[in-house]
Amino acid sequence: MDVPTPPVPTDYRHRVAMYDMDRTITRSGTYSGFLMHVVRRRQQWRLLLLPLVALAGAAYSLRLIDRSRLKAINLRLLVGKRFSRDEIAPLAESYADQVIGRGVHAAALEQIAADREEGYRLLLATASFHLYVDAIARRLGIDDVLATRLDEPDGADHIHARLAGDNCYGDAKFARISDWLADNDITRDQAHIRAYSDHVSDHPMLHFADEAVATTPSRKLKLLAPKMGWQVVDWRARRDR
Template identity: 90%
Template sequence: MEVPTLDPVRDYAHRVAMYDMDRTITRSGTYSGFLMHVARRRQQWRLLLLPLVALAGAAYSLRLIDRSRLKAINLRLLVGKSFNRAEIAPLAESYADQVIARGVHAAALDQIAADRAAGYRVLLATASFHLYVDAIARRLGIDDVLATRLDAPDGADHIHARLAGDNCYGAAKFARIGEWLADNAITREDAHIRAYSDHVSDHPMLGFADEAVATTPSRALKKLAPQRGWAVVDWRQKT
C-alpha cells in the first residue's frame, strides 16, 4: 500500500499508527493456536477436553455466553484454572517464534516499517492475551501494546483463567485506546492517526483515524469501508 502524504500545512505533535493483530498483521487468529501450543507441550491430556471447547463454542454461537466468558472457559480447559507466568512464558516465546516465522503478512511488516520511517509511533491493539501478545510484539519491535489482561490477584506470577477487566475488543478496545492516548499526553487535535484492521468490530478505531485502512477485510468490513471512505487492501497478495 502506498503511504498517504500528510497535510504539509499541519505540523503534528504526534503521529500514531494503530494496528489490530489477528488477521491484520497475522495470517490467522492466534488465540486458539496459542492454547493448542501450550496444551500439546505442557499437558497433552488436556486435548481430551477439546469436545468441551467445542461445546463452549456452540454456546457462544447460540449467545448463551459472551466472548469474554468463552475465552476464559477455553483458557481454563486447555491451560488450567490457574498457572504460573514463569511456567507459561517459555511457551509464549516459542509460540511467538512460530507466528513470526510463518504466520504474518509480509505486506503488514512492510507497512509497519513504512509508518516508523514516516515518524509514527506504532500501537498494537488486540483482543488477544498479553500473556503471549507481548512476546509477538517484541519480535515486531512494537513497544506500545493494548491487549486483554488476565487476573493475577496473588501476585504478578500467579495467573487465573479469568479476564481482568473487559475483553479488549470493539468498543472496549477503543476505550483502552482513549486511555492510552491520555496516559501519553496525546490530544486528538495534535495527532495524526492511522488505523489498520481486518474486522468490522474495529469500526470505532477506524472511524477515529485520519487514515483508516481495511486490511484483507472481513465481509462486513469490506462492505462498510467504501461507505466510510476507508482504503481497502489485500495483504495476502504479497508473499
C-alpha cells in the same frame, strides 16, 4: 508499498499508527493456536477436553455466553484454572517465534516498517491475551500494546484463567485506546493517526483515524469501507517471505 502514504502536515505534535493484530498483521487468528501450542507441549491429557471446548463454542454461537466467558472457559480447560507465570512464559516466547516465522503478512511487516520510518508511534490494540501478545509485539518492534488482560494478583507467581476487565474488542478496545491517548498526553487535535484492521468490530478505531485502512477485510468491513471513504487493501496478494 501496498498502502500509499500521503504527506502528513508537519505541525502535528504526535503521529500514531494503530494496528489490530489477528488477521490484520497475522494471517489467521492466534488465540486458538496459542492454546493448542501450550497444551501439546505442557499437558497433553487436556486434549481429551476438546469436546468441552467445542461445547463452549456452541454455547457462544447460541449466544448463551459472551466472548469473554468463552475465552476464559477455553483457557481454563486447555491451560488450567491457574498456572505458573514462569512455566507459561517460555511457551509464549516459542509461540511468538512460530507466529513471526510463518504467520504474518509480509506486506504488514513492510507497512509497520514504513510507519516507523516516518516517525509514527506504533500501537498494537488486540483482543488477544497480553500473555503472548507482548512477545509477538517485541518481535515486531511495536512501541505500545493494548490487549486483553488476565487476573495476575500483585506479587503472585500464578496467573488465573479469568479476564481482568473487559475483552479488548470493539467499543471496549476503543475505550482502552482513548485512555492510552489520555495517559500519554496525546490530544486529538495534535495527533495524526493511522489505523489498520481487518474487522468491522474496529469501526470505532477506524472512524477515529485520519487515515483508515481496511486490511484484507472481512465481508462486512469490505462493504462498509467504501461508504466511509476508507482505503481497502489485500495484504494476502503480496507473496509472503
